[in-house]
Amino acid sequence: MTFEPKIVGILCNWCSYTGADLAGTSRIKYSPNVRVVRVMCSGRVDPTFILKAFADGADGVLVAGCHPGDCHYIEGNYKTIRRMALFKRMLKDYGIEPERFRLEWVSAGEGDRWAAVVNKITEDVRKLGPTKIKPAARKKVAFSAA
Amino acid sequence: MAKLRLASYWAAACGGCDVAILDTHEKILDIAAAADIVLWPIATDFKYADVEAMPDGHIDVTLFHGAVRNSENEHLAKLLRAKTKVMVAFGSCAHLGGIPGLANLYDRSQIFKRVYHETPSTVNPENNEPQVKTVVPEGELTIPEMYDTVKPLNKVVDVDYYLPGCPPTPKQIWNVVQAIVSGQLPPKGSIVGASEKTQCDECARKKNDKKITAFQRIATAQPDPDACLLEQGFMCMGPATRGGCDSRCMISNFGCRGCYGPAPGVVDQGAKALCSIASVIEAKDEAEIERITAEIPDVLRTFNQFAIPSSLIVRKVL
Numbered sequence: 010m011t012f013e014p015k016i017v018g019i020l021c022n023w024c025s026y027t028g029a030d031l032a033g034t035s036r037i038k039y040s041p042n043v044r045v046v047r048v049m050c051s052g053r054v055d056p057t058f059i060l061k062a063f064a065d066g067a068d069g070v071l072v073a074g075c076h077p078g079d080c081h082y083i084e085g086n087y088k089t090i091r092r093m094a095l096f097k098r099m100l101k102d103y104g105i106e107p108e109r110f111r112l113e114w115v116s117a118g119e120g121d122r123w124a125a126v127v128n129k130i131t132e133d134v135r136k137l138g139p140t141k142i143k144p145a146a147r148k149k150v151a152f153s154a155a
Numbered sequence: 156m157a158k159l160r161l162a163s164y165w166a167a168a169c170g171g172c173d174v175a176i177l178d179t180h181e182k183i184l185d186i187a188a189a190a191d192i193v194l195w196p197i198a199t200d201f202k203y204a205d206v207e208a209m210p211d212g213h214i215d216v217t218l219f220h221g222a223v224r225n226s227e228n229e230h231l232a233k234l235l236r237a238k239t240k241v242m243v244a245f246g247s248c249a250h251l252g253g254i255p256g257l258a259n260l261y262d263r264s265q266i267f268k269r270v271y272h273e274t275p276s277t278v279n280p281e282n283n284e285p286q287v288k289t290v291v292p293e294g295e296l297t298i299p300e301m302y303d304t305v306k307p308l309n310k311v312v313d314v315d316y317y318l319p320g321c322p323p324t325p326k327q328i329w330n331v332v333q334a335i336v337s338g339q340l341p342p343k344g345s346i347v348g349a350s351e352k353t354q355c356d357e358c359a360r361k362k363n364d365k366k367i368t369a370f371q372r373i374a375t376a377q378p379d380p381d382a383c384l385l386e387q388g389f390m391c392m393g394p395a396t397r398g399g400c401d402s403r404c405m406i407s408n409f410g411c412r413g414c415y416g417p418a419p420g421v422v423d424q425g426a427k428a429l430c431s432i433a434s435v436i437e438a439k440d441e442a443e444i445e446r447i448t449a450e451i452p453d454v455l456r457t458f459n460q461f462a463i464p465s466s467l468i469v470r471k472v473l
Contacts, residue, residue, distance in 0.1 A: 052434075055426065055427065055430050056423075056427075056429055056430050057422050057423045057426040057427055059426075060423055060426050060466070060467040060468055061423075063467070063468060064467040064468055077439065087439045088433075090439070090444060091433040091434055091438070091444050091448075092430055092433040092434060094441065094444045094445060094448055095429050095433045095448050095451070095454055096426075096429060098448075098451075098454040098455075099425065099426070099429060099454045099455050099458065099459075102260070102453070102454055102455030103455060103468055103471055103472060104473060105472060141472045142468060142472055143472075145304070145469075146304075146468060146469050146470045146472070147467070147469070148465065148466065148467050148469055150422055152422060
């Protein structure tokens, strides 16, 4: 059986989720590997969510938001840039390959770009293979938004 | 009332928790008046065999310091759990993994290679490494087996209470001892000897808008003693750390290191601290953000100094 990567996508409501919707209504064909979670803004994405996805067995995580300057909440995605710049280094310290995590900007009109982003991370993660985080190294926690 | 039977044990710990108990000063005499000490390796001469000979549930309270890192730690954790009514994970290492938990960024073979072969002060021409069993003319010698992964106490045995801190403050130790002696203990699984607020909530420094334009290091800059350390660019884990230590580090003009563990509601202390501190960096341009954050030399160990073994991902992928 071929390995199909399980990728968690965390998408902002205003741009990227709508962009993914456009990819669907435009009948663009792309990899079905991303499971989408909708948040109101990429600035809502706490790095805890990403670690939680990896701890629960995700092979990759994709965070997508509005292009810088286009945030529905004016500055939310600047917070995302700052957090993810540091968080990428934390993932590296954990020994998680950088290709398993991507931060991308996808606008509401970029259905084709959404498809390309999903295809790219899916192929990158497929090359890496399944997550190398052993089950014993993952902590299971019940999670309420905190 | 009969005297309590009290044990204090160190597993993978530095001994600082025991010193913190002694730092209750003359109150240690009150502790001795209220409790018979049945095991305290740093101060008394009871043997493991004495503990093994006790009936189950014989000890009223065990203050267990230190993480579980080798077979001796695990054996004593299980033994003391069986013999003890109330098991307290005492200090950051038993609570979260603590400083020894940083070893989870390596495994045993890497640590042995570094310690027994690579360190400049090591002379080891025969390339010896510790062996669990060694045969000598007099018989077989054994030492505990070191594990690849450091664990907090609750990964090995059932824990009744957690008393955080590296080490817990003597004042909080005394509060908890009084609660134990008077039988006024909260529900099982509670964190005792700490507050329900964050460090920032309790810190007396003046706080304004947080805008970090450069990270500073205590080795090269002198912080203003009255203003928020984060606002001055000094690393401080206050936003994600549980309070209750009376702001010990901030009073000493040093940023919180996070030893009291995740604040209430925080799932992963390192990720949450990174989240709150990164968001107040005063830059919008990626290159500028990279330039500012490059001042932080070691991200995981800076933001998660005490809690890697109890985080969402408990060790480095090797």
